[in-house]
Amino acid sequence: MNIKKVIPILEWLPNYNTSLFKGDLVAGITVGIILIPQGIAYALIAGLPPIYGLYCALVPQVMYAIFGSSRQVAIGPVAMDSLIVATGVSTLALAGSESYISIAILLALMVGAIQFILGVFSLGFIVNFLSKPVITGFTSAVALIIGLNQFRNLLGVDFIQSDQIQYVVEDIWLQINNFNQHTTIIGLISVIIIITFRKINKKIPNALIVVVIGILIMKYFGNSFNDVSIVKDIPSGLPLFGIPDFDVDQIKELFPIALTLVMVGYLETISIGKSLEAKQDEYRIRPNQELIALGLSNMVGSLFKAYPSTSSFSRSAINQESGAKTGMAALISVVMVVVTLLFLTPLFYHLPKTVLAAIIIVAVFNLINVKEGKFLWRANKLDFWLMISTFLATLLLGIEFGIIVGVGLSLIVLIFRTSRPYIAELGKVPDSNFYRNKNRFEEVILEDDILVFRFDAQLFYANANYFRDNLDEMASKKGKALKLIVLDAESINRVDSTGLEMLKERIKFYKKRDVIFYFAGVKGPVRDDLFRSGVLQIIDINHFFMRVNQAVKYYKTGDRKHQEKYAKYIHQAYK
Template identity: 45%
Template sequence: MWKKLVPAFDWLPNYNRSDFSGDLSAGLIVAIMLIPQGMAYAMLAGLDPVIGLYASTIPLIIYALFGTSRQLAVGPVAMVSLLVLSGVSTLAEPGSSEYVSLVLLLMLMVGLIQLLLGVLKLGFLVNFLSHAVISGFTSAAAIIIGLSQLKDLTGVTYESGKSEVFLLILESVKRISEINPITLTIGIGSIVLLILFKKYVKKIPGPIVVVTLSILAVYVFNLYEDGVSIVGQVPKGLPALSFPTFTMDSIVALLPIAFTITFVGFMESIAMAKAIAAKEKYKVNANQELIGLGLANVGGSFFSAYPVTGGFSRSAVNYQAGARTPLASIITAVLIMLTLLFFTDLFYYLPKAVLAAIIMVAVYSLIDFHEAKKLFKLNNADGWTWILTFLATLVLGIQTGILIGIVFSLLVYVSKNAYPHIAELGFVESRGVYKNKQRYPDAMDDPEVIIFRVDADLFFANMSFVEDKLCNRLAEKPDTKYVIMDFSGVNSMDAVSIHSLEEMMQTCNQHTQFLFAGIKGPVMDVLEKASWDKKYHQMIHYITIEEAVKSLKNRVKNDG
């Protein structure tokens, strides 16, 4: 029981010492990568850089104890950081004490929502977020994140808001003469170095190299005197115990962004966890992952952190660096704690342009226009969902964009089910099977029989469409005596659809007899509850179309 509640009770007592070298190496490399990333993402969230380090300590340890992924690297990520900023900045000024207090409350709310979803085994709800919505939203958000770093990359304070993409681009062009050339050189140089290291020197963490070189350059050449903005004093010491303060008004105001972070963060986390688990031949439990992430966020809210989730890039690095168990994440957290205790002074001269460069390079890979092209090739509706979500997020903002995408994807889903695929079947003699007459023109047709296959579940919203299709076909084929309904594609029915079927059999053509073939067990159970086994026993027991057709031939023969 305890192993199920706390997965660490399973792997810790059975820890294989041969895994330690890989865990140690991965823990060290991810810590080196996470320190500058955590500081950069905290700034993106409108917080002091040190809060990004706080978010990389206690939450990592908690997830390592309660999560089921062995290699997932939890911590601050760009997407969640932007969501925090977009949601909380409407209620308080970024960086203010009220803002920090609301962020802590937001982290607690996200954690409690995740925890509740996990305990109630509602992890499946994340499936209602369409891949097209997430991809379109992520691509647009990545552009917003990248443009939001222009002020630190150029040294210019822009008046346009971070989410006012087109106004920000226009303003940046108008104020190009105000750019600090040294700041821009540091930023562009850092981007180039990060890309080169990412592409050609993968074994060495590019961010730590760029951070080290830039700190030395600023210190040696006194570049801060030339207007280069630096991080400044980073508080030393472990995060102090904090208690989120709240009012009902603040909870209600933060609820939409809390749910958005919950679902978007979990999508990012579970996708990476499952991908690595598939390679390593083990299972991750979606509901336990929600519990692990939920407890990590709840715990972090009491230690001056901000919302965390599993990150793509760091998890990939953690895995490639040799992580075998969650001990790697615990080692990462311990190393960052040591940094907080003894090495924060080293970051005093760190240029903010470098942190902006780290963010820009990290989010560039999230922009995926190729996915839109692929979706259009496979399914136009998914392609338009991507486009709409992308444009809505860019033009209307983060929260509105993803909400519009979700609503549109649900409308597409409802519309698909309201107008299900229905095929009229004919007999393909060369293959001995019944197939769609539109796809198989050589399929033979009986003038007295219509065979209809419904490829969808039947419910109140689509029965009128099914009825119209069948009644129109009966009107076109007035000599029809029998209708065989192939239910092999129907997995469920509601009460309204049963009532509608009964009416349809009476109203479409009173001289036509209906037979039902291929009814599945769950559907038959519902029909029996509606007494169809008594009212229509001779009509619903056919296992295949062939059996129903054979029965008709026997009737004709006997009648003859």
């Protein structure tokens, strides 16, 4: 076993030097400055006291720095997971209560355990059933839900909180006239400042700037803004070790939410990690190792009072842009959070909640991916409607049902595409040995007595009838003149028992009608399956060719010398 693969920090730590530290130091401080106000804000989304957002930025970051295969991904509290936590836990306990906090921490342990198990057994591929259009639709919808739910803090109105947007929009419409003027002004100015600084330079700690301004306003002019809600007391000190309270009934109820967090968290981490990986050539993301790292981050984090965490789009990008080269940057951010927890939490007493709402709203609305929607509309209409369906389902039915709809639709589209793959009749390109699709190359030569049929997918139970029906339809158009069928099997990478039986039955069918059946370009494993199924009892080994043109040439000229040599080769390969 390669210990460096299991503990990736050993890949870079032994060769660590001062030149790497300079970039990591700047990046770690920059991300830490952003992380502290974000952590407080995202804890509020999750329905937890602000201190738990900072707890979430401690142990999970350390564990990921040790076990994560990406050196620049920033782990910690994020808006999307925070809202999913609030959605699931709020049905079991009152937000902010001791019971609520206990359940949220238990949820982190469950999420971590599932992620760890998936990683250990190399089951990361399961999450691939969420296609990119589904992820885009889901992410955009959740961003919109999070943003609208923060209007209660931005405007100072006690709007209903829900992951079903119609109820939130209805309540905002009915109560919009009750907005708190001072709260709204501070919140909107914060939004403008954040957007302005983001446009100037993303490295500017805009979140920290509005937090400092908000605190100073409320501390020195608080008498004029006594109707503005502030964070107030945030406890000092580091989280103590403790095993989460176990309740079998709660675990059963939390399981669907835990699975949702597993999939969303892993997809976020992989998508961010892959995008950062493309910008360097020092390391490669290992999906199953990422699951193990996330699992350990959440499991060990839950022992130190962290709720479910994953990677942050914004902080990861800033981490990379600020010069982070290794996981040391994350450890530096942890040091900043530790210092804040030990000495600086009293400074956040006067922090207006509307400023935190502004930070969240700007951050999440950037996740609404209109550009991807426009691209899918041009490139693939089916993927576009898959994205829209997931988007609407998440908005109207809630986050949990949204991801269920997304996975379900992804599977339906997968089944549809594999059951009805692309098929084509090929013709010979003049003065060459190539055969091409007659519908794309008008100049190809088609012969009445020869049908060259191409099937662009694995051949299995879901599309065997589709193969047969299209083959028969093309053959019937040739009529009685048809004497040879050549199956171009280069694109068939797998065939199951249903496909094998269908092929044998069709070969027999056409043999009775004096039509010869040849195979061209069959891959070795597929050819082995054909031989094992008994196809050589119907046709002999000379019916298998490397290329379509060789099959047609053999049919026309009987060039046995070359074909017998190839037949001998594949016969030996099978043995």
